[in-house]
Each structure stands twice: as structure tokens, then as C-alpha cells.
Amino acid sequence: MIPEISARRSIRQYTGEPVSREEILALLEAGNRAPSAKNRQPWRFLVLTGKAKAEAVEAMRQGIARERQGDALLPGSTRHLAGAEYTARIMEQAPVVIFVANPYGTPPCQPLDPEERVYELANLQSIGACIENICLEAAARGLGTLWVCDLFFAYEELSRLAGMEGELAAAIVVGHPAETPSPRPRRKIEDIVEWREN
Numbered sequence: 714m715i716p717e718i719s720a721r722r723s724i725r726q727y728t729g730e731p732v733s734r735e736e737i738l739a740l741l742e743a744g745n746r747a748p749s750a751k752n753r754q755p756w757r758f759l760v761l762t763g764k765a766k767a768e769a770v771e772a773m774r775q776g777i778a779r780e781r782q783g784d785a786l787l788p789g790s791t792r793h794l795a796g797a798e799y800t801a802r803i804m805e806q807a808p809v810v811i812f813v814a815n816p817y818g819t820p821p822c823q824p825l826d827p828e829e830r831v832y833e834l835a836n837l838q839s840i841g842a843c844i845e846n847i848c849l850e851a852a853a854r855g856l857g858t859l860w861v862c863d864l865f866f867a868y869e870e871l872s873r874l875a876g877m878e879g880e881l882a883a884a885i886v887v888g889h890p891a892e893t894p895s896p897r898p899r900r901k902i903e904d905i906v907e908w909r910e911n
């Protein structure tokens with residue numbers, strides 16, 4: 714296994730040290746090399762630092778409060794709101810948050826026909842490859858990352874703030890790690906694989 718795969722962890726504590734624009738560009742370059750369905754490269758980035766990042770965290774908190782107050786986009790997921798508040802605190806502490814949008818995507822509140830859904834699935838897989846490339850490149854450089862989907866609890870607020878075409882797909886927190894977490898558990902391969910022959 715390449716060393717970055719085993720070295721990477723989700724980092725939830727960061728030092729205050731900034732990340733240089735050159736390093737952020739190197740991460741985005743790694744993301745941009747990811748494979749994608751039909752080479753559509755369905756990723757666009759918004760890099761937030763400083764006051765712009767603080768405004769995004771505020772918008773996320775407003776969305777979480779709206780979800781709590783009953784006007785929820787995800788009414789069956791209220792048990793995850795405390796986790797989303799924790800994620801907002803991590804975004805607040807870290808120096809950089811990168812939003813990743815799918816310019817061909819449809820926001821979660823809009824229906825999709827089967828064909829659109831297949832495109833959406835392929836584009837989101839491509840975005841997953843892009844984000845993993847970014848996380849592995851960061852690990853190779855001694856930077857920490859956290860892949861964030863809790864922004865779906867503030868989907869409208871953050872989409873409005875980001876103003877990106879299509880749908881917001883995820884965020885990536887980036888910074889210098891202030892913790893060295895142990896590996897999170899994984900299922901054993903024999904429990905998740907089936908081999909078929911003949």
C-alpha cells in the first residue's frame with residue numbers, strides 16, 4: 714500500500730499555522746488529476762480562509778439552527794445535528810476550508826429522472842476520487858484534512874453563500890494537525906468480499 718493511504722487520518726484538531734497558497738494549489742492540482750466519468754472533471758473549488766471562512770461557519774450554524782427549529786431539509790437526521798455542530802467548530806478552528814461543487818449537479822431537494830440520477834452518481838464518484846487525491850496529497854505533505862458532508866445540514870445557507878454552479882458536494886478542512894489519531898477501525902476484507910469463479 715502506498716504510505717499516504719495508511720498515514721491519512723481525519724484530523725479534527727489544528728494548529729493556528731496558516732497553509733500557504735502554493736500548498737493549497739498543490740492539493741487542488743492533485744485533486745484535478747483524479748479520474749472522472751467521461752473525463753467530465755465535475756469539480757469546482759472555493760477556497761475559504763479568514764473572514765470568508767468565518768462567514769461560512771456562521772452560515773452553517775444558521776442552517777443547523779433552522780434544522781433544529783423544525784424547518785428541516787433532513788427531518789429524519791436530527792440525531793446528527795450535534796455532530797454537525799462539532800464539525801462547524803472544526804471548520805472554525807482550521808485555517809482553510811475548501812468547498813467542492815459539482816457544476817452539473819442537482820440540489821438534493823430537486824427530483825431526478827433515472828438518466829439524470831446515473832450522471833449524478835458518476836459525477837459524485839468522480840468528486841470522491843478528486844477529494845481522496847487531495848486528502849492523500851495533504852497527508853504526503855504532513856497536512857491534515859477532514860472530508861465534510863455535514864454541510865448538508867445547512868445546504869441552502871451554504872449554497873447561497875458559496876454561489877457555485879450546480880450542487881455543493883462536500884467540503885475539505887485543511888490545516889496543520891494538532892493531533893495524531895490512531896487508525897479508525899475497518900472491517901476485515903474477508904467480511905466484505907465475495908469471490909466468484911466459474
Ligand SMILES: Cc1cc2nc3c(=O)[nH]c(=O)nc-3n(C[C@H](O)[C@H](O)[C@H](O)COP(=O)(O)O)c2cc1C
Binds near residue numbers: 860861862896
Ligand atoms: C463522504 C464523507 C463525509 C464525511 N463527513 C464528515 C463530517 O461532516 N464531519 C466529520 O467530523 N467527519 C466526516 N467524515 C470523516 C469520517 O468520519 C472518517 O473518514 C471515518 O470516521 C474514518 O476515519 P479516518 O478518516 O480517520 O480513517 C467524512 C468522511 C467522508 C468520506
